[in-house]
Amino acid sequence: xxxxxxxxxxxxxxxxxxxxxxxxxxxxxxxxxxxxxxxxxxxxxxxxxxxxxxxxxxxxxxxxxxxxxxxxxxxxxxxxxxxxxxxxxxxxxxxxxxxxxxxxxxxxxxxxxxxxxxxxxxxxxxxxxxxxxxxxxxxxxxxxxxxxxxxxxxxxxxxxxxxxxxxxxxxxxxxxxxxxxxxxxxxxxxxxxxxxxxxxxxxxxxxxxxxxxxxxxxxxxxxxxxxxxxxxxxxxxxxxxxxxxxxxxxxxxxxxxxxxxxxxxxxxxxxxxxxxxxxxxxxxxxxxxxxxxxxxxxxxxxxxxxxxxxxxxxxxxxxxxxxxxxxxxxxxxxxxxxxxxxxxxxxxxxxxxxxxxxxxxxxxxxxxxxxx
Amino acid sequence: xxxxxxxxxxxxxxxxxxxxxxxxxxxxxxxxxxxxxxxxxxxxxxxxxxxxxxxxxxxxxxxxxxxxxxxxxxxxxxxxxxxxxxxxxxxxxxxxxxxxxxxxxxxxxxxxxxxxxxxxxxxxxxxxxxxxxxxxxxxxxxxxxxxxxxxxxxxxxxxxxxxxxxxxxxxxxxxxxxxxxxxxxxxxxxxxxxxxxxxxxxxxxxxxxxxxxxxxxxxxxxxxxxxxxxxxxxxxxxxxxxxxxxxxxxxxxxxxxxxxxxxxxxxxxxxxxxxxxxxxxxxxxxxxxxxxxxxxxx
Numbered sequence: 001x002x003x004x005x006x007x008x009x010x011x012x013x014x015x016x017x018x019x020x021x022x023x024x025x026x027x028x029x030x031x032x033x034x035x036x037x038x039x040x041x042x043x044x045x046x047x048x049x050x051x052x053x054x055x056x057x058x059x060x061x062x063x064x065x066x067x068x069x070x071x072x073x074x075x076x077x078x079x080x081x082x083x084x085x086x087x088x089x090x091x092x093x094x095x096x097x098x099x100x101x102x103x104x105x106x107x108x109x110x111x112x113x114x115x116x117x118x119x120x121x122x123x124x125x126x127x128x129x130x131x132x133x134x135x136x137x138x139x140x141x142x143x144x145x146x147x148x149x150x151x152x153x154x155x156x157x158x159x160x161x162x163x164x165x166x167x168x169x170x171x172x173x174x175x176x177x178x179x180x181x182x183x184x185x186x187x188x189x190x191x192x193x194x195x196x197x198x199x200x201x202x203x204x205x206x207x208x209x210x211x212x213x214x215x216x217x218x219x220x221x222x223x224x225x226x227x228x229x230x231x232x233x234x235x236x237x238x239x240x241x242x243x244x245x246x247x248x249x250x251x252x253x254x255x256x257x258x259x260x261x262x263x264x265x266x267x268x269x270x271x272x273x274x275x276x277x278x279x280x281x282x283x284x285x286x287x288x289x290x291x292x293x294x295x296x297x298x299x300x301x302x303x304x305x306x307x308x309x310x311x312x313x314x315x316x317x318x319x320x321x322x323x324x325x326x327x328x329x330x331x332x333x334x335x336x337x338x339x340x341x342x343x344x345x346x347x348x349x350x351x352x353x354x355x356x357x358x359x360x361x362x363x364x365x366x367x368x369x370x371x372x
Numbered sequence: 373x374x375x376x377x378x379x380x381x382x383x384x385x386x387x388x389x390x391x392x393x394x395x396x397x398x399x400x401x402x403x404x405x406x407x408x409x410x411x412x413x414x415x416x417x418x419x420x421x422x423x424x425x426x427x428x429x430x431x432x433x434x435x436x437x438x439x440x441x442x443x444x445x446x447x448x449x450x451x452x453x454x455x456x457x458x459x460x461x462x463x464x465x466x467x468x469x470x471x472x473x474x475x476x477x478x479x480x481x482x483x484x485x486x487x488x489x490x491x492x493x494x495x496x497x498x499x500x501x502x503x504x505x506x507x508x509x510x511x512x513x514x515x516x517x518x519x520x521x522x523x524x525x526x527x528x529x530x531x532x533x534x535x536x537x538x539x540x541x542x543x544x545x546x547x548x549x550x551x552x553x554x555x556x557x558x559x560x561x562x563x564x565x566x567x568x569x570x571x572x573x574x575x576x577x578x579x580x581x582x583x584x585x586x587x588x589x590x591x592x593x594x595x596x597x598x599x600x601x602x603x604x605x606x607x608x609x610x611x612x613x614x615x616x617x618x619x620x621x622x623x624x625x626x627x628x629x630x631x632x633x634x635x636x637x638x639x640x641x642x643x644x645x646x647x648x649x650x651x652x653x654x655x656x657x658x659x660x661x662x663x664x665x666x667x668x669x670x
Contacts, residue, residue, distance in 0.1 A: 091423035092400035151510040191539040198509040251561035258565035262572030269576035273583030280587035284594030291598030295605025302609035306616035331630040340643040
């Protein structure tokens with residue numbers, strides 16, 4: 001990109017250039033030359049002779065001409081910085097590339113060198129501008145770039161960035177093949193993203209397909225740019241923002257909220273279940289234990305009663321009359337001891353006594369008894 | 373004398389230089405060139421870069437770009453085969469392959485862009501009119517782009533250019549249709565949210581009902597075993613008692629009656645009207661009564 005001819009780099013008297021005095025007649029001897037005063041004086045003499053058009057004039061002119069030619073040839077030296085590739089041109093024709101370091105090409109106007117930077121990673125932003133995280137520059141959204149149709153005819157809002165660099169092996173393609181690489185890359189990026197998004201459904205794009213989308217867009221962009229011979233290598237396609245459009249984002253968030261609600265309802269129900277079921281188990285265990293207790297109680301009681309009866313019966317067998325009489329009397333004794341008694345002899349007193357049942361009295365008595 | 377020679381020599385050198393300069397021209401790596409002599413083509417187009425010679429002042433050179441050129445097309449609205457409207461925004465990449473024909477037909481890149489714009493626009497409209505919206509957006513985007521490119525190439529044959537690529541950058545719905553889509557998306561999401569909430573309620577009800585059922589079943593089963601156990605207990609009790617009492621049912625009747633009297637009449641809420649004839653009071657009347665007589669009386 002840097003069209004620089006070889007006249008640059010320090011002018012004809014630049015530090016790297018061969019010393020024109022070196023090829024002069026006084027050209028100092030080997031190693032320890034003549035002392036400085038002598039050299040200066042002789043140089044001045046020589047110059048004076050040259051300017052005055054003296055006997056040595058023709059020879060002087062040719063020496064100057066030679067010096068200029070040497071200088072001119074020397075101006076073909078140039079440096080390629082580590083992040084660059086040098087592209088040599090001779091009469092406009094590309095003849096080869098050079099690696100970082102000191103290089104040579106024929107000087108202007110025959111040759112020229114273009115040195116594009118190939119390690120710089122350029123970023124093309126689509127759907128937004130700015131947004132330098134470090135400098136806190138506000139991101140500006142560009143909706144006409146970021147809103148796109150999905151395969152199921154929904155609209156999704158996508159911001160993404162493409163990182164690309166000039167392919168060092170194909171730097172000549174980048175420089176010579178494409179008119180405006182940056183605009184091409186951006187246009188291809190937009191086109192590729194829309195093509196890839198158009199093949200997918202919105203739900204997948206919003207959730208699981210982000211990685212595949214990035215990979216597909218990268219691949220598609222690389223293919224298209226290769227078909228242009230653009231000499232560009234796409235390093236990374238990075239989705240910055242994948243959202244439903246602002247108009248409907250609340251509805252999408254509500255779906256998330258609904259999922260939470262669903263989980264909550266389920267958890268509540270499970271909490272309820274894990275409370276009542278064990279309680280019921282406990283209750284069941286209690287009912288069963290009570291039943292066991294009942295069984296053991298009635299069996300024990302029955303056994304007791306039976307054993308009591310058996311023992312009495314053994315006695316009874318020995319003298320049934322007496323035992324029976326005794327039991328009867330004892331029982332009646334105990335029964336009658338605690339009750340109100342009235343003995344009415346209907347036979348002895350004739351029909352004089354009407355068995356009158358004073359119901360009021362009867363009702364009061366037990367109450368009084370109860371109070372007592 | 374000496375200086376005159378030098379002056380003339382200098383002039384001559386200058387003239388030679390000027391003639392040389394105007395007799396050469398450089399074709400850059402990114403260019404191709406046409407050489408005209410008095411307006412007519414002097415020789416085949418020069419496609420390779422480098423330095424070339426021409427007849428000074430008689431031939432003139434026109435250089436033409438050899439790179440891939442870009443052409444951005446303005447947005448246009450097209451109607452797809454299913455009558456849906458689309459706002460389409462395409463771009464084209466082309467290169468000049470026949471510089472002479474190019475120069476003769478459109479003269480410059482600007483002229484070519486003008487012609488190409490109308491060609492591409494009409495190709496986009498024609499091709500997309502045969503495709504459904506879902507084909508444009510989803511299923512056949514790249515195929516349609518290739519067809520557009522081929523169509524444009526066919527129409528642009530006379531311009532000396534080759535279209536490398538026509539790509540649809542944007543193919544979106546017009547603004548008012550977008551609003552409809554937004555509304556549809558919104559209602560779809562609302563329905564989804566309602567579905568999810570209803571499902572949550574369903575889960576909740578199901579889980580709770582299952583728990584309640586489990587509770588009832590657990591209780592019922594407990595009651596069942598409980599009753600069984602109680603029944604077993606009663607049965608054992610009965611068999612124990614029957615074993616025991618069965619040895620003398622008559623005495624059992626007496627024995628049990630005694631117990632029952634005692635427990636029934638014990639409390640003070642009982643008032644008894646006794647007849648002196650009762651067995652208990654038999655000695656009231658006759659201290660020497662025997663059981664036998666009483667039994668007879670009865």
